[in-house]
Amino acid sequence: MDKFTFKTPEGTRDLMFDECETFNFVKNTLSEMFSSRGYYEVKTPVLEYFDLFTLESAHFKQEDMYKLCDNTGRILVLRPDMTMPIARLASTRLKGAPLPIRLYYIQDVFRQNPGYKGRSNDIAQAGIELIGLNGLLSDLEVIITAARAIEQCGLFDYKIEIGHAGIFKKLIDRLNIDSDSKEEIRIYIETKNYNALENKLKTYPEPMVKAIKELPKLFGGREILDTALEIFGDLASEELGFLYKLYDSLNAELQDKIYLDLGLVHRNNYYTGTVFRGYIMGSGDMVVSGGRYDSLLSEFGCDLPATGFAIDLNALTGVLLSKSKGIGVKNPDMLVFALPSYEIKAIRFMEEQINKGTICELLPFDSKESAIKQANIRKASRIAVIGENCEIFDLV
């Protein structure tokens, strides 16, 4: 056997026992919550065509995707994202369905990260997509659902930041520059690299430049909208007006959890309106990412507005486990010990006990002493010895 027989590939890992229990708790909590809010579950294939993720608006780097070929030589990928498959599904399978369409999914996405960085290449996500609605109400529904999803898992030390993809697009489109420079500027804003942004913009004329330069600095409470309004004038008054309404409504519901970051400019340029991210104390990376993508579905011939988010289940599980809020593995209540030729009787007895809600484990020991010894190791509180009679012993 070669050395690869014994380990999992870079960026993947086994989940065991309490990790699984905690993961399932998170997963079940979210799926119950989504379905009680009128969302229906969908599952999409792990494999999709490479082309789906190379649409102009998608912007997935080819080197980040796991690729393989099918038997006719077409290139497939392990899905790196869930929004594109959902857009594909909604615009084909659900074409003409009554609106709005509410969908949720709990699936893994796969991304190749550089090696030895401790990043996970297999990311379990839960998410919702609300298709066919735009406007304040649907944005509120989705963002508040994201907040409740975190709270339902028992985590309350979190923040949600909101921004608007339209602001950057409007400002940058007024600068007459090529798409490479746009992307460079976007990266400087996203990484709050004030210096590089300043240098890059030196050659362009005011006043557009001033507005763009200020974008990454505009994060905080309601006051930053006032500042933005002052700086931008009427360049993005529609978007800012919307953010006032959104922020005030969210603030009434989520108070100090919510703040604004106008420098929130995602790499995925399918976002068109409100964008948001969620952070939880204890996780160094964002845990929730979402926003409105009103023009994506039209690329699939289905002109519908849509919004949604994805939440990183591994990150939630990790935070819960690190706070010892994880769900422990249950020890058996009772060990069932079968004497020779009473095996079926023992199994029947065990099933009766299980129906009463007891966790049982069958053991094939040849003496009562070794069964008691085992029961102590397994931290079981009772053993049952099944022979001609059924004897139950309590262990202290």
Place this chain on the structure above:
Amino acid sequence: MRPIRIALTKGRLEKETIKIFDKMQLDTSELKNKGRRLILPLSGYEAVLAKAADVITYIEHGVCDIGIVGKDTILEYPGSFYEMLDLNIGKCVFALAGPKGFDFYSGYSVKTVATKYPNVARAFFEQKGMDVKIIKIEGSVELAPLLNLSEGIVDLVETGNTLRENGLEIIETITPISARVIVNVASLKLRKTEIENFISQMEKAI
């Protein structure tokens, strides 16, 4: 809640950063007498001493909140974090250098370049649309052209003395380098006031 952790790049940058901390009137006595300790108290903050590339790793994972690291390292090990301040210390340039008088860009043959920074070198030649063979060297890169392993090197140049003494010269400057303040994305959002305070104090001290 744990104190805000600041990761410092060990060595020359560390000394210059401590000067800035002094100007910020932080108590740097423990940092100056660190012995072999790697985590040190700093007026209510925690200072962590690490190698440059590790500063980025600690910031990306959010185990440290604020990092001080050279732009050279950021370019070589790109990641997702905020790059919020240029400290204007540790200044030097990335440059392509070669033997004095050698015309690097002449001829059709694919050139070989030795470097400690393969990602920086690759990006530089990609942007030029030029195919080169890149060889990673761990120590004194200047040796490679002297031993005829490569025609050029991509390296940090501060004074240019090492180049001159070995008969090399700058062919082209790639980009200026200085130390930057980087911040974990989640930390900036979750502990906004504390981090913004620190950075604005730092900005005033440079």
